[in-house]
Amino acid sequence: MGLLHAGLALARxxxxxxxxxxxxxxxxxxxxxxxRYLSRRTAAGSDEEALAALRDGSRPVLFLERDExxxxxxxxxxxxxxxxxxxxxxxxxxxxxxxxxELLPELAAAAGVPAPRTVFAGSEEEIRGAGLTPPFLxxxxxxxxxxxxxxxxxxxxxxxxxxxxxWRRAHEHGFDTIVQxxxxxxxxxxxxxxxxxxxAGEPLADVVGRKVRQGPLHFGTSAVFEVRPEPxxxxxxxxxxxxxxxxxxxxxxxxxxxxxxxxxxLEVNTRLPVWAGIAMTKRFDIGRLAYDDLGGxxxxxxxxxxxxxxxxxxxxxxxxxxxxARRRELGVRGFLAPYVRRGKVRATFAADDPRPAIASxxxxxxxxx
Numbered sequence: 001m002g003l004l005h006a007g008l009a010l011a012r013x014x015x016x017x018x019x020x021x022x023x024x025x026x027x028x029x030x031x032x033x034x035x036r037y038l039s040r041r042t043a044a045g046s047d048e049e050a051l052a053a054l055r056d057g058s059r060p061v062l063f064l065e066r067d068e069x070x071x072x073x074x075x076x077x078x079x080x081x082x083x084x085x086x087x088x089x090x091x092x093x094x095x096x097x098x099x100x101x102e103l104l105p106e107l108a109a110a111a112g113v114p115a116p117r118t119v120f121a122g123s124e125e126e127i128r129g130a131g132l133t134p135p136f137l138x139x140x141x142x143x144x145x146x147x148x149x150x151x152x153x154x155x156x157x158x159x160x161x162x163x164x165x166x167w168r169r170a171h172e173h174g175f176d177t178i179v180q181x182x183x184x185x186x187x188x189x190x191x192x193x194x195x196x197x198x199x200a201g202e203p204l205a206d207v208v209g210r211k212v213r214q215g216p217l218h219f220g221t222s223a224v225f226e227v228r229p230e231p232x233x234x235x236x237x238x239x240x241x242x243x244x245x246x247x248x249x250x251x252x253x254x255x256x257x258x259x260x261x262x263x264x265x266l267e268v269n270t271r272l273p274v275w276a277g278i279a280m281t282k283r284f285d286i287g288r289l290a291y292d293d294l295g296g297x298x299x300x301x302x303x304x305x306x307x308x309x310x311x312x313x314x315x316x317x318x319x320x321x322x323x324x325a326r327r328r329e330l331g332v333r334g335f336l337a338p339y340v341r342r343g344k345v346r347a348t349f350a351a352d353d354p355r356p357a358i359a360s361x362x363x364x365x366x367x368x369x
Contacts, residue, residue, distance in 0.1 A: 001025070001050065001072075002065025003032025004363075005313065005347050008356050009277030010063055011037050013287035016352075022060070024053045026068060029366065031348070031359035047072055054083040061085045061294045063249075063287075064271050067143040070095065085294040087196070087248030088270065094244045098268040101141050101178045104240075108265050111243035113236050115265040116181035116255075121167045127160065130179050134159050137219075138166040141176035149173055154219045156182065183264060187218035189256035191230055191263065193237030194273050196286050197247050198293045205286045205302040207279045208234050212310075212338055213330075215320040223317040224338045225275040227309040232263055234304070240265060249276075249290065278311040278345045310338045313347035315364045 001024045003011065008031070011021045015037025022040040023033060033041050044050035050072060054060065062084035064070050070088075073080045077092045088095055097103050102120035109115070119130040121138065138155040140146035147153045150169075157163035163179055170177045194207040212224035237252035251269040256262075279286040284305050292299040317338075324330035338344075349357040 001062060001069040003030040003035070003038075003356075004065060005274050006272035006276040007063070007065035008032030008035060008348065009280045010065075010272070010287045011035050012350060012353060013280040013285055014291060017288055019288075019291065022053070022057075024050055026050065026072075029363055031356045031363050034355040034359050036353050036355070047076060051076060051079060051083070054080065059084060061087075061291055063087065063290070066271060067099075067269070068145070070099070070271055071143060087290055087294060089245055089247040091245065094246055095270050098240075098244050098246065098250075098270055099142050101139060101180075101267060102176075104265065104268060107243055108240055111239050113240045113243075113265050114262045116183055118178050118180045121163075121177040121179050124164050124167065127163050127167055127179055132179060132181055134163070136163065136182045137180045138163050138170070139178050139180060140170070141178055146170065146175050146177075149175070152216045152219065153221075156219070183255045183257045184259070186255035186257065187214070189258070190214075190266070191228070191233045191254050191256060192225075192273065193234050193250075193252045193254075194276065194279060194286075195237065195241070195250055195252075196290050196293070197241060197250065199247060201247065202301070203238060204293060204299065205279065205284070205289055206234055206304040207286070208237075208304065209278070209309075213317055213320050213324070215316055215323075217320065217323055217327075220320075222273075222275050222311070223313050223320045225278060225311045226338065226341075227278065227305055227307070227343075229304070229306065230263070236263055236265070240268065246270070274313075275311040275347075277347065278309050279305055281345060307343060308341055309343040309345060310341050311345045311347060312338055314349075315361065316347075319364075 003023050003025050015021045020039045021037055023038045024042045028043045042053040105115045105118045121127050135158045138157055155166040167177055190211045195203050196205045198204045208230055209227040211222050212226050214220040215223050241250055251273040253266040254263040257264050289299050321335045348360045
């Protein structure tokens with residue numbers, strides 16, 4: 001369910017293995033709909049149409065690409081789990097505790113995982129009384145709807161009044177928000193754990209790495225992501241997931257705080273990251289691993305992805321890098337560095353499946369226009 005960058009990578013991974021893949025999307029702009037590896041395509045205009053696609057045929061394994069897909073499953077938890085095997089834990093509250101950013105710091109504190117100071121922005125009075133020292137961040141409490149509505153994931157508030165204004169705007173559009181301590185200069189020190197925790201509760205595959213470039217600048221999704229082992233990131237990520245009793249795919253994001261040298265928890269996504277394709281290659285295929293595990297095949301653990309590997313979304317990176325160059329944050333050598341490394345993984349293009357890359361041009365234009 002979902003056929004943008006990560007969903008497309010998963011469809012290709014399974015399709016190349018000879019596994020029948022059906023695509024369900026909630027938006028027809030999902031460019032992976034044109035992949036040759038789909039045996040059937042469903043553009044669902046409602047929850048009921050998405051559920052109908054699950055009922056039509058034998059019991060599937062259902063993979064979820066984006067927050068909106070996880071939210072659909074949470075709305076119809078019992079029915080979906082009666083129809084499909086899903087890479088999520090048995091308890092929906094475990095998913096909600098990780099997704100809600102005002103609940104996550106409490107779970108992190110109980111698990112001994114450092115996190116920036118965070119308060120739920122329930123009202124103007126709560127923001128003014130939060131006791132945080134600006135600048136700080138105003139973020140949605142959950143999901144990707146905020147970013148889709150406003151074109152950015154967070155608002156950097158230089159003053160309390162800026163935070164109140166950002167809260168008011170979000171509140172008017174129906175979004176719950178948090179106010180969070182801004183870790184200074186951390187935009188180029190954002191690290192992630194992407195993992196698959198099997199149905200038996202053991203981690204079966206890990207990827208740890210760093211955002212190299214992102215868009216929107218400093219607080220966006222990856223345009224370039226590189227594998228970069230950091231044992232503490234892996235350990236802390238698994239600690240928070242274990243505390244929640246989590247199973248399935250998870251993406252845990254940290255910022256490295258140079259003030260005290262600690263990695264601090266930013267968020268947990270109970271789905272694939274946009275750069276998941278870095279872990280769906282011939283030598284390391286987390287997608288096929290998860291499919292086999294959910295199907296009861298007891299696959300052998302892959303361990304941690306090591307060696308040089310860089311995921312590149314060329315179209316977005318050109319746009320982001322041009323912005324950085326204008327701000328004197330990036331030169332030619334810095335731009336080219338990821339492209340001359342070994343182990344490059346393309347975000348959309350594949351020689352055996354070129355149509356989605358062509359379709360993705362229109363999608364990118366709509367996102368940056």
